[in-house]
Amino acid sequence: MASPATDDYLKTVYAHTEWQDAPITPSVLAAKLGIAPSSVTEMVKKLAAAGLVSHVPYGAVRLTDTGTLRALAMVRRHRLIETWLVREFDYGWDEVHDEAEVLEHTISDRLLEGIDARLGRPRFDPHGDAIPDADGHVERVPFVLLGDAPEGHTGQVLRVDDRDPELLRALEALGLVVAATVRVTPSGVEINGTDAVLPPDAAQVVWLTA
Structure with missing residues (x-):
């Protein structure tokens, strides 16, 4: 099943559980994927x-060992290309996903x-x-979703979801980027020591060191 569609399915299944535990x-x-459920059902059967x-019918979809290796190969391609576009062609982090x-x-x-x-063999994408x-x-460190972090928690930003370019631009304007220091306060958050008001849904797309 060597096709872009197959690779997209496997990559999506992998990414779904990369930062949380619930299976897809x-x-x-x-x-x-933005595809009709009936089409997904048929493709999952083929996979x-x-x-x-x-x-199993009505159950979760999980990668096999073979599927995981293939998904990781596609994830590697995607993230290296994103890093390449940012470093070599001055793309913004909100522009590289598509x-x-x-x-x-x-x-x-090759x-x-x-x-x-x-x-230089980068370990992380933008x-x-x-x-x-x-x-x-894959390198892993303990993490917590910002929305689940308790009051008083301080951590560095490990990851920001890349699906919403507009939200990425808003977070960048606040300084909430990878490696920024975030502290959860009674009124919201501090970013690098400065109080900030986050856009709606921002706490669900940012992960901090645990």
Whole structure:
């Protein structure tokens, strides 16, 4: 099943549980991909028959070991391309996701290796997501979603979800970027020691060190 659609499915299943524990269901997968649930059901059946996911009717979709390795390879491509676009072409962190979605399916393994080497083997992309190495190993540190962090918690920003460009621009204007220090206060948050009012939903797209 060598196709961009297959890779997109596997990458989406992987990303869903990367920063939280709840497994993905076919309905949630359909919503994330913007595809009709009936189409997702048929594709999941094909992925399961190919040994890439495990699934029972009305249950969660989980990657097999083979599916995980393939998903990690696509995640590596996507995140290296995002990093490359930011560092080499001065893209903003709010501009790279859609470009990477296209390029990840077209560049060769040789070019990808060249990009990785030129960038100095980066471990994280511009949004703080870990870049798997060529063997599929991923670096992990304990984390907490900002919305779940208790009052008084102080941590560095590990990751900001990249799906909403407008929200990314708003967070960047506040200084809430990767490696910024955030303290949860009774009235909201401090960012690098300065009180800040977060945009709606911001606390659900930012992860801090635990």
